[in-house]
Amino acid sequence: MRQPDRIQITPSASQPWYGWCDEGQRFTRAQLHGMKHRGIDPETVEAITVKRSATSREMWWPTNQAAPVFEFDCPVMSRRRDGRLNIMAPSGEIKPVEADGWVKRPKARPAWKGF
DSSP states (O other), X not given: OOXXXXXXXXXXXXXXXXXXXXXXXXXXXXXXXXHHHHTOOTTTSOEEEEEEEOOTTTOOOOTTSXXXXXXXXXXXXXXXXXXXXXXXXXXXXXXXXOTTSBSSOOOSOOOOOOO
């Protein structure tokens, strides 16, 4: 999935993983603007598919299943010494992600905890 159908926006906290794409565009409007501002060509920039687990505020899923995963393309801005990448998130912000594209690796499948 690209991003949640319904977007929860909290005024006090930005959500860098949301952005709006025009039909047929690989990157969001904010990413395109950020690349233009930095003189980066969107056609030749290195990119990675970034993955993140959905939150319970975004959608519902059964408790005994892993959270749904959202995926989106992000331009790579730089590589860090710790092996992670700095990417331009869909909001246009520069954020670190794991080298394999995960924002935060998902936890193991949830265990059932009875009442």
